Amino acid sequence: MITSSTEFGRHVYQITDIFKTVMHFEILKNNPDKLIPGVLKFKSEGEYSKISGSEYLLIFKGESGWAKKGIEVRPSPYIPNVYHSAIEIKGKKSLLILQFDSFTKMLFIDVYKGFYPQLPGLLDHALAMHPYYYE
Numbered sequence: 235m236i237t238s239s240t241e242f243g244r245h246v247y248q249i250t251d252i253f254k255t256v257m258h259f260e261i262l263k264n265n266p267d268k269l270i271p272g273v274l275k276f277k278s279e280g281e282y283s284k285i286s287g288s289e290y291l292l293i294f295k296g297e298s299g300w301a302k303k304g305i306e307v308r309p310s311p312y313i314p315n316v317y318h319s320a321i322e323i324k325g326k327k328s329l330l331i332l333q334f335d336s337f338t339k340m341l342f343i344d345v346y347k348g349f350y351p352q353l354p355g356l357l358d359h360a361l362a363m364h365p366y367y368y369e
Contacts, residue, residue, distance in 0.1 A: 242331070242344040243267045244367075247274065249339040259341050269323060269345040270330075271296055276341075277304060292319060292332075307332060310361050318361060323347050329357075331364055342367045 243266075247259035261272035273295035279288055291304030310316035317332040329346040344364070351357045
């Protein structure tokens, strides 16, 4: 159970399908708080990424199907295969830190419910200090 905004809930996903520009994932282990859906896809942004700075769109699948709008995911400037984004949970902007393990084909998404650093320096600090699955 998450008790403060600087604690995170870890969600673990496994790749189920890989297409030309899309990877599909299903949850293996969900955080007890179940902050994000159990099925998602990572879609390459292609040319758009040069403008926005994001590399992927994170798209969740809910009960009624795939979300119509994806969440932009940006790479960490320091650690390969680590990304960050934001999602709104119960009206509050929340930090997502994503780590992809290319060896096991697993995606770890850590959700800081209600916490998002507003200054770029604080985001860099949060990414540098985060306890990753592996380093």
